[in-house]
Amino acid sequence: MKRRSLMMGMAAAAGAAAVGSTVRPGFAQADGLPSWNDGPVKRSILDFIARTTTPGGPDWIPVPERIACFDNDGTLWTEQPIYVQIAFAVDRVKAMAPQHPEWRTQEPFRSVLADDRAALAALGEKGFLQIIAATHTGLTTEAFAKAVTDWLATARHPRFNRPYTDLVYQPMLELLALLRAHQFKTFIVSGGGIDFMRPWTERVYGIPPEQVVGSSGMTRYELRPDGTPVLLKEPRIQFIDDGPGKPEGINQFIGRRPVFAFGNSDGDQQMLEWTAAGSGARFMGLVHHTDAVREYAYDRPSLVGQLDKAWDEALRRHWTLVDMKNDWKVIYPFELR
Template identity: 65%
Template sequence: MKTGVGATRRGVLAAALLALVALSAPTALFAQAADPLPSWNEGAAKQQIRAFVERVTREGAPDFVPVAERVAVFDNDGTLWSEKPVYFQFMFALDRLKELAKANPALAGQEPYKSALSGDPKALAALGEKGLLQIVALTHSGITVTEFNALVRDWLKTARHPRFDRPYTELVFQPMLELLAYLRANDFKTFIVSGGGVEFMRAFTEPVYGIPPEQVVGSSGKTEFALDGDTPVLRKLPEVEFIDDGPGKPVGINRFIGRRPLFAAGNSDGDEQMLQWTTMNTGARFGLIVHHTDAVREWAYDRNSPVGRLDKALDEAPARGWLVVDMKNDWNVIYPFEKK
């Protein structure tokens, strides 16, 4: 073994070469070493997610899935962001209704608008699905798709959540943002498949979730093409075209995505059929349910909640092998603003 000045120089040279290799190594090598889900507590939920992704992305493994088939679908309300005290889109509709009532005061004396404008939570709850749909039809139609998109964007800039006094786009779940990024880093194509309005969601999904508008499937109203002078426009009509909820979700996935998902995430009985469609198939599949169990940092609700009811799907989960994520125990951070 050689010692002395020559050995010392060789040692320094070797260290320098290692440093150069480290600097020139692909970022992905270091990303693999880092925890891709830091807001998830160590435990079974996190382990199951990582084990599944490794199984389907490791070439040569029995459950390997080609990149083209790696489709992941996510519900939005209650799965990617909060949904209490009512769906955020309905909060937008209420604010829009107030503006329309200023221009047309007669609306304030007509039901269901009168009850909606009263601000009384009991009156709002009593509107029922028919009343809510009527309000949405009024507030989401009569304008072009472009004008509607601008209204939603402007509303999201100024509207504040009644409990947290923060913009609604800050009420997204940090662990789910990490999950979306982790799947995309492993060549999954991520889609939103939600009962929310497709035009409403497309106004913010790309900057908030990294999901472009063409990868958003949602409920939709009818639109019509027209020429406004020499300007082509799509005008929103007060008629329902498609409800992307419950059994409508597999229909929407087939119609707008065209591939059966490998991974599906939801939080309510409205996602049950989407989870069934995804997981009740051959090969490796993954179903995930976000269970709202944290009354301190968010809300705790499931079987009896009028918003985001989780009853049948919760009972079905063990038999189907769906992962039920316990928000209180599985997440060390819920919202991005909680990060230190």
């Protein structure tokens, strides 16, 4: 990148994020966000962390209450041109198509097999759930986790021609590491599938599977003839962790209201509202995708990651809006190499 010291600081922060290691508080305060441009957004984050972790201060938050929740798609990694989990499901539809000739004329599978990305983006929740039901069920949880990790090892983003896990946001890796260095517990709270995320989030973000909250399907316990117990994924929805489902999921699976929350779309509005409704110091942030050159630029009219009502709410409530183009020096870790 530009200066050796910046590269070293970024690499250190990314490493801390990847393994969840502890950074000395003094260092983290000064250098923990090296890929964020100096300005009001970066200062607001550093100020919140300093205020809430200073013993004896008026905004001090006890360690057990330092809960930070992050959306995944569009907040921690790139979600355009289609959600990564849909890309995974699309590839599984293509692999399974020879056993399902009816899919060539049956939606949403017809659009998948025709590589009609515009139609895929417009399918909505119903179409997405149909694809998920067809491609994510009938497997044991272990077999599904292997399918996810195998796919991530070979699949490439259509624009960047890189593994999807290369397209995580360097500034957010640094933020995760900085929060953990100050004894915040970081969670993913995403509309994406919990079984899709859990196999890789610890390696990529330093967030272990038990700290991932997501949409989930039903599983069924089965004892195989050889005496091996397995959990089978079934084509029934258990929980949708999006919109109002996010605070419901936080309450059900975390049990504490966050004091820090970050999202990027209308699906995150209720999570940020729930966070803001607590007492004491709170931080609510939204990533605004404004950089068409380095990533993508989209907000209100987007079919993927629409930021419309939540944007209005953020302006009204004075939540922090991250302007990707102006607030981030780099987008991806590979820019440092």
